[in-house]
Amino acid sequence: MAPVKVFGPAMSTNVARVLVCLEEVGAEYEVVNIDFLAMEHKSPEHLARNPFGQIPAFQDGDVVLFESRAISKYVLRQYKSSQADLLREGNLTEAAMVDVWTEVEAHQYNPAISPVVYECVINPAMRGIPPNQKVVDESLEKLKKVLDVYEVHLSKNKFLAGDFVSFADLNHFPYTFYFMASPHASIFDSYPRVKAWWESLMARPSVKKLSANMVMTA
Numbered sequence: 565m566a567p568v569k570v571f572g573p574a575m576s577t578n579v580a581r582v583l584v585c586l587e588e589v590g591a592e593y594e595v596v597n598i599d600f601l602a603m604e605h606k607s608p609e610h611l612a613r614n615p616f617g618q619i620p621a622f623q624d625g626d627v628v629l630f631e632s633r634a635i636s637k638y639v640l641r642q643y644k645s646s647q648a649d650l651l652r653e654g655n656l657t658e659a660a661m662v663d664v665w666t667e668v669e670a671h672q673y674n675p676a677i678s679p680v681v682y683e684c685v686i687n688p689a690m691r692g693i694p695p696n697q698k699v700v701d702e703s704l705e706k707l708k709k710v711l712d713v714y715e716v717h718l719s720k721n722k723f724l725a726g727d728f729v730s731f732a733d734l735n736h737f738p739y740t741f742y743f744m745a746s747p748h749a750s751i752f753d754s755y756p757r758v759k760a761w762w763e764s765l766m767a768r769p770s771v772k773k774l775s776a777n778m779v780m781t782a
Contacts, residue, residue, distance in 0.1 A: 567592035568639075571610065572619030573600075575778045577681070577738035578632040579620045584734050585636040587770035588650060589643035633670065633735070640731060650731045661725035665732035668724075672713075676706035677739050684746040704748060711755045718757040722764075729768075733761075737771055741778060 568586070572579040574595050586593045598604045598619055606617045613621035614630035621628065622635040624642070629635045640650050652658035680703045687693040717724070724732045740762060743749065752759045765771055 566625070567594045569594050569596050569623040570635075571596045571613060571621040571623070572598050572605075574774075576619055577678075577742065578618075580738040580741075580774055580778060581632040581735060582620055582622065582635045582639065583774055584737055584770050585639045585650070585731070587773060588734065588768075589639060589645065589648045591639065591643045633666065636731065636735075650729070650734065652725065652728070652730060658726060658728070658730075662730045662732045665724035665730075666735055669732065669735040672710050673707075673736060674739060676703055676710050677743050679703040680707065680746060680748060681739050681742040684748065685742045700748075704751065708751065711751070711758055714758050714761075715755045718761050723761065729765075733765055734770075736762075737765060737774075738778075741766075741771075741775060745779075 568591060570579060570582055570586070570593055572595075574580070574583065574597075579595070583593070583595070598610060604610060605614075605619060610621065611617055613623070613628055616630070618630070620632055620635065621630050622638070623629075624638075627638075629638060637651065640648070641653075644651075644653075650662075652662050679699050683695040683700050683703075688695065714724075721727060723729050744752070744762075752762065766775070
């Protein structure tokens with residue numbers, strides 16, 4: 565079976581979301597870099613894969629997909645095993661909890677943490693643009709409120725969907741990884757259960773492998 569293809573820079577947060585799932589299930593894959601400076605993401609070839617001209621795109625034989633969370637779920641279903649049952653679809657309640665916290669990441673956590681990552685890590689390193697402190701301060705306040713909820717929830721559960729690691733947890737990896745490289749990483753020190761949860765994710769072989777290639781430098 566030919567390796568699946570993931571189109572986009574490996575250090576991209578949305579690409580990394582897909583790659584961590586591929587690593588978890590042990591699937592063979594090829595990362596096809598997309599050069600943003602050369603506007604390859606707007607080329608006819610890439611628009612045929614992702615009509616919005618964004619990344620990632622994904623190809624598995626005749627199957628072509630876009631949107632990182634949808635791609636990740638496809639990967640986890642295609643390569644499902646007893647060792648990598650990250651969607652828990654065999655148990656209705658557990659699957660529902662995975663879905664709940666996947667939605668929380670998309671609609672609560674990500675909108676709060678991603679502006680800090682862009683302002684403090686991505687824009688300075690990739691574009692030479694200094695942080696907009698107003699955006700950073702407002703986003704940090706939102707993030708603290710989200711982390712308040714996570715801290716309470718993780719006092720009752722080892723992981724977000726229960727006492728098992730799932731897609732809901734792995735979803736948090738890319739943006740949290742870059743946030744921890746920002747000047748505001750110490751915020752997590754005020755949330756010991758959240759910090760312990762994050763450290764457990766960072767200890768996973770899949771996350772360790774990908775983290776090595778996700779260092780942005782100005």
